[in-house]
Amino acid sequence: MQQRTSLITLGARDVPALALFYDALGWARTPSPEGVVAYDLIGQTLGLYPLDKLAEDIGVPVAELGHGASTLGHNVRQKPEVAEILTRAQEAGARLLKPAQDVFWGGHHGYFADPEGHIWEIAYNPFSPLRADGAFRWLGYEAE
Template structure:
């Protein structure tokens, strides 16, 4: 298995409502088949899929899926962008769980919960500079 994640699929109760949240953050939909809404990222895609359909596809009861103890992270180019993006997420309907603040290891971050319950970290890591296109790598570009 090659070391990459190609598609991140979030099971959501209402795909249009979930898509409206990401669109309010400035994301643009990609062409996709019925039943899934996709947003192309840098070398990955975020897919929104009905939670009931995801459970059926996996073969588990819907109430056993939950949202899990996973956080998705969006790294920024500057410390200032963290608070700006948290404010944009809140304006789009997210719940701020942790406001922008310095972190013991030298970075700056905050967390929000999307309207569907998915956890997101917005972070600036001064040790992992983004590529000109915005790609992230652990030790930077």
């Protein structure tokens, strides 16, 4: 198995409403089957899929899916972008969990939850600069 994530699927109680939130962030949908909303990202796709159908597909009760202790991370190029994105997310309907602030390790970040509770970290990490196309790697990219 290669070290990559191809598709991130969020189980949604209300796919159309959650899709409107991501649309309000400025994301563009990509064509997908009825009942599924997909957004192509840099190197992967974020999919919104009905929670009950996701549980059925996996073969577990919906209650077993719960909300795991995980976050989705979005890194930015400049420190001020963290607060800008957190504000845009709030305007789109997100709940602010942690405002933009400096972090002990030298970065700057904040957290929000989308309308269904999926948690996003927006971060500026001066030690992991993004590639020109926005791709992220833990220790950044050397000149390629």
